[in-house]
Amino acid sequence: MTELADRSASDLLADLRSGTLAAATLASACLDRIAAREPEVEAWAYLDRERVLAEASDRDAQHANGAALGALHGLPVGVKDIIDTADMPTENGTVIHKGRRPTADAVLVARLRRTGAVVMGKTVTSELAVYKAGPTRNPHDPSRSPGGSSSGSAAAVAAGMVPLALATQTNGSTIRPAAFCGIVGYKPSLGLLPRTGILHQSSILDQPGLMARTVADVALLADALMGADPADEMTFDPSWSLVEAAATPLRTPRLAFVRSPYWAQADATTRAALEQLATTLGLETVDLPDAFADAAEVQKTLMTAGIAEAFGPDYDRAGEQLSPVVAGIVEAGRKLSALDFVSAMSQRDRLREIFARRYAGYDAIVTPAALGIAPKRDGSTGNPIMATTWTLLGAPALTLPLLRGEDDMPLGVQLVGNLRDDARLLGAAAWLEARGVH
Amino acid sequence: MTELADRSASDLLADLRSGTLAAATLASACLDRIAAREPEVEAWAYLDRERVLAEASDRDAQHANGAALGALHGLPVGVKDIIDTADMPTENGTVIHKGRRPTADAVLVARLRRTGAVVMGKTVTSELAVYKAGPTRNPHDPSRSPGGSSSGSAAAVAAGMVPLALATQTNGSTIRPAAFCGIVGYKPSLGLLPRTGILHQSSILDQPGLMARTVADVALLADALMGADPADEMTFDPSWSLVEAAATPLRTPRLAFVRSPYWAQADATTRAALEQLATTLGLETVDLPDAFADAAEVQKTLMTAGIAEAFGPDYDRAGEQLSPVVAGIVEAGRKLSALDFVSAMSQRDRLREIFARRYAGYDAIVTPAALGIAPKRDGSTGNPIMATTWTLLGAPALTLPLLRGEDDMPLGVQLVGNLRDDARLLGAAAWLEARGVH
Numbered sequence: 048m049t050e051l052a053d054r055s056a057s058d059l060l061a062d063l064r065s066g067t068l069a070a071a072t073l074a075s076a077c078l079d080r081i082a083a084r085e086p087e088v089e090a091w092a093y094l095d096r097e098r099v100l101a102e103a104s105d106r107d108a109q110h111a112n113g114a115a116l117g118a119l120h121g122l123p124v125g126v127k128d129i130i131d132t133a134d135m136p137t138e139n140g141t142v143i144h145k146g147r148r149p150t151a152d153a154v155l156v157a158r159l160r161r162t163g164a165v166v167m168g169k170t171v172t173s174e175l176a177v178y179k180a181g182p183t184r185n186p187h188d189p190s191r192s193p194g195g196s197s198s199g200s201a202a203a204v205a206a207g208m209v210p211l212a213l214a215t216q217t218n219g220s221t222i223r224p225a226a227f228c229g230i231v232g233y234k235p236s237l238g239l240l241p242r243t244g245i246l247h248q249s250s251i252l253d254q255p256g257l258m259a260r261t262v263a264d265v266a267l268l269a270d271a272l273m274g275a276d277p278a279d280e281m282t283f284d285p286s287w288s289l290v291e292a293a294a295t296p297l298r299t300p301r302l303a304f305v306r307s308p309y310w311a312q313a314d315a316t317t318r319a320a321l322e323q324l325a326t327t328l329g330l331e332t333v334d335l336p337d338a339f340a341d342a343a344e345v346q347k348t349l350m351t352a353g354i355a356e357a358f359g360p361d362y363d364r365a366g367e368q369l370s371p372v373v374a375g376i377v378e379a380g381r382k383l384s385a386l387d388f389v390s391a392m393s394q395r396d397r398l399r400e401i402f403a404r405r406y407a408g409y410d411a412i413v414t415p416a417a418l419g420i421a422p423k424r425d426g427s428t429g430n431p432i433m434a435t436t437w438t439l440l441g442a443p444a445l446t447l448p449l450l451r452g453e454d455d456m457p458l459g460v461q462l463v464g465n466l467r468d469d470a471r472l473l474g475a476a477a478w479l480e481a482r483g484v485h
Numbered sequence: 486m487t488e489l490a491d492r493s494a495s496d497l498l499a500d501l502r503s504g505t506l507a508a509a510t511l512a513s514a515c516l517d518r519i520a521a522r523e524p525e526v527e528a529w530a531y532l533d534r535e536r537v538l539a540e541a542s543d544r545d546a547q548h549a550n551g552a553a554l555g556a557l558h559g560l561p562v563g564v565k566d567i568i569d570t571a572d573m574p575t576e577n578g579t580v581i582h583k584g585r586r587p588t589a590d591a592v593l594v595a596r597l598r599r600t601g602a603v604v605m606g607k608t609v610t611s612e613l614a615v616y617k618a619g620p621t622r623n624p625h626d627p628s629r630s631p632g633g634s635s636s637g638s639a640a641a642v643a644a645g646m647v648p649l650a651l652a653t654q655t656n657g658s659t660i661r662p663a664a665f666c667g668i669v670g671y672k673p674s675l676g677l678l679p680r681t682g683i684l685h686q687s688s689i690l691d692q693p694g695l696m697a698r699t700v701a702d703v704a705l706l707a708d709a710l711m712g713a714d715p716a717d718e719m720t721f722d723p724s725w726s727l728v729e730a731a732a733t734p735l736r737t738p739r740l741a742f743v744r745s746p747y748w749a750q751a752d753a754t755t756r757a758a759l760e761q762l763a764t765t766l767g768l769e770t771v772d773l774p775d776a777f778a779d780a781a782e783v784q785k786t787l788m789t790a791g792i793a794e795a796f797g798p799d800y801d802r803a804g805e806q807l808s809p810v811v812a813g814i815v816e817a818g819r820k821l822s823a824l825d826f827v828s829a830m831s832q833r834d835r836l837r838e839i840f841a842r843r844y845a846g847y848d849a850i851v852t853p854a855a856l857g858i859a860p861k862r863d864g865s866t867g868n869p870i871m872a873t874t875w876t877l878l879g880a881p882a883l884t885l886p887l888l889r890g891e892d893d894m895p896l897g898v899q900l901v902g903n904l905r906d907d908a909r910l911l912g913a914a915a916w917l918e919a920r921g922v923h
Contacts, residue, residue, distance in 0.1 A: 237718070238718070247831075250830065250834065275721075277841060277904065277905070278838060278841070280675070280676070280719070280837070280879065280904075281718070283713075283721055284722075348823075351823075352823035352824065352826070352827045353827060355823070355824055355827070356824055356827040356828055356831060359824070380823060380824065381822070381824055383822065383823035383824075384819070384821065384822055384823055385786075385789075385790035385793070385818065385821035385822055385823055385825055385826040386790065386793055386794055386797070386818065386819055386821075387823055388790070388823040388826050388827065389790050389791060389793070389794040389826065390794055392688065393685075393794060396688065399718070400716060403715060403716070441718065466715065466718075467715070
């Protein structure tokens with residue numbers, strides 16, 4: 048029988064709602080798993096066992112009192128440590144913010160609480176959600192990186208410490224760690240999830256992400272958290288339900304195989320595995336036009352300027368406590384011109400338009416989630432390039448742990464959908480998840 | 486009896502729908518008014534009498550055939566000459582774009598056609614919608630400026646040449662000319678109206694505007710044109726109808742009197758008139774915090790960089806054909822750093838937040854629309870400063886021709902609403918329009 052800590056959130060939710068499973072029992076099972084695996088994995092930046100059990104007991108009391116139950120009633124959720132929590136520290140993966148305690152919950156955390164989730168604790172992030180790795184190890188092989196910057200969230204979900212976790216992505220920080228850790232990572236359309244109360248790098252690029260072990264579970268989490276926030280003007284109210292979309296897989300999804308201009312950087316095993324998948328599924332190759340060869344450079348300009356603005360005060364105050372990589376980005380960003388930045392915005396808008404036209408007829412495109420399996424730990428977080436283009440466009444992207452690479456390590460298959468049409472993407476993902484790759 | 490050309494769009498629409506008024510008859514009346522006033526006013530950049538009559542006759546044929554009638558059936562609408570039209574030139578107010586003929590309609594123009602409007606022609610804009618005036622004169626006094634950059638649209642509506650017109654605003658290009666010409670100008674929340682196919686200066690600042698002679702009429706036009714456009718990511722689908730909002734004036738609107746940090750620049754007559762109005766209406770003064778003193782500088786940074794990017798190619802190719810003012814902005818924009826730009830974006834986001842919190846309890850704020858009456862013509866378009874802050878925030882703004890200044894020239898009263906809550910603003914505006922200032 049599957050252990051509690053390994054069951055899917057959707058499955059657990061049914062038992063939590065019916066009352067056959069207490070939130071405290073589930074929280075205890077997750078805490079036990081953490082106790083067992085955390086010494087090796089180091090996924091948590093902050094975890095207070097007593098606080099978690101008290102919160103879970105509150106949920107059980109609500110159930111006992113016959114109170115209306117939220118959409119995530121009793122489900123433990125990990126929260127990346129760049130997402131503000133009023134009752135726990137939020138240290139952004141840097142000693143400079145050691146002991147930082149926000150006065151308010153991020154909007155996503157407030158929505159977690161409002162829908163009955165149990166906030167498990169804060170998960171390890173790379174330094175300021177950039178490229179310098181935290182202590183976390185890949186649960187499949189502790190000598191390997193879990194990816195980043197949402198390292199702890201990915202590792203925690205993969206290790207069964209929580210069924211659900213919040214992540215973010217400004218370049219490849221949800222898709223890459225989810226792929227490396229062999230879970231489902233979902234980076235919704237720009238604007239589906241509000242950023243208010245999350246460490247800021249770039250208002251165009253920053254996008255919350257969600258992690259779970261099944262498509263239905265990321266859909267469950269997304270439905271509970273999505274929708275317009277007056278403080279984040281990019282946000283919108285969708286007209287669809289992702290739980291419904293995930294529950295009704297497309298019958299014959301129209302999928303295009305996209306190698307992208309960055310294909311040659313992927314390792315041979317990954318390229319072969321993806322091409323085999325495309326053949327098995329009978330996919331048409333519909334590659335991106337040449338203009339997309341600039342996508343990484345455009346993303347870099349926007350992110351570099353954003354980081355220079357966002358972390359400039361840290362650099363000026365305590366630069367010697369920043370890693371050379373973050374300090375270098377701040378310095379580079381200070382040299383960019385406004386025209387570099389505005390031209391990058393316009394280029395990005397043009398790419399968005401081309402993308403929207405080219406793939407409108409497809410439910411999703413199929414492309415690698417990363418250049419290969421999780422690399423050996425070396426202080427960095429792996430290459431985000433296979434996620435960069437979709438982050439830049441704000442297109443919805445999801446990685447499925449469908450393939451295996453060297454050493455039987457997971458290899459992600461990334462599906463990318465049309466802008467603001469996440470329901471079609473989830474319908475396609477549910478189809479592919481159910482089909483498998485046999 | 487009111488002449489056809491002077492009647493309100495809402496009023497005319499009832500007769501057009503019932504069939505007691507033919508679209509061709511109305512178009513002819515407007516063309517006659519144009520023939521009479523255009524030599525003095527010079528509101529039109531392009532007008533083809535035969536094309537207009539043919540389009541109006543098509544509308545009448547649809548009516549005769551019992552076809553479903555659009556929300557703007559048979560209503561003549563002027564279109565600012567920076568908004569693309571596939572069947573007419575769009576020359577952006579510069580000789581550099583002489584003879585430019587877009588291949589597609591702007592989304593707003595496509596929506597005008599789809600809802601049965603008669604596109605009257607293209608109205609004069611200042612050079613590239615910046616500060617160098619076109620030939621248009623103020624219909625109330627030809628020695629005076631109509632304001633800009635939507636000069637022709639404002640003058641045409643004021644002179645009864647059309648009941649409705651499309652404008653735009655990146656700084657004060659809808660509110661200022663509407664105020665100077667004594668009509669209703671409405672600049673909706675950023676994102677209510679798509680910008681696709683409109684001359685681009687800044688994706689944060691550019692906002693379409695609407696002009697008419699009554700609040701109900703701008704509401705009619707807005708309802709027909711509003712809503713999400715996949716090609717413009719700022720757009721959203723509102724949950725309200727502005728026609729309904731305008732038809733049900735608020736009973737006791739909560740209004741705050743806001744002088745703004747730029748109040749001292751307004752002339753004495755304007756300050757006295759607005760203070761008198763505030764007293765008459767019993768309004769509480771709830772001024773903007775000091776942080777707003779930077780709003781004009783922030784807007785300038787964003788617009789200057791945007792103009793440098795948008796018109797840089799024109800500058801490089803044909804700089805000698807640009808006015809010194811536009812050339813100077815391109816040069817200044819090229820000197821800005823990315824950090825200047827990104828910091829301005831962040832400052833603007835902070836001001837948005839402060840604004841949203843401070844005025845959430847008010848249906849609208851009341852503030853001057855301009856520094857005074859229309860100035861004498863001098864090649865410029867008047868000072869936009871009283872509109873700048875609200876454009877920067879993306880807040881909905883509307884000017885009502887309620888007051889009179891020197892020489893009995895119109896003086897606008899500007900109402901500004903909460904972000905994305907245009908319905909409340911229109912309800913407040915309908916109340917104030919009905920009440921008058923007696």
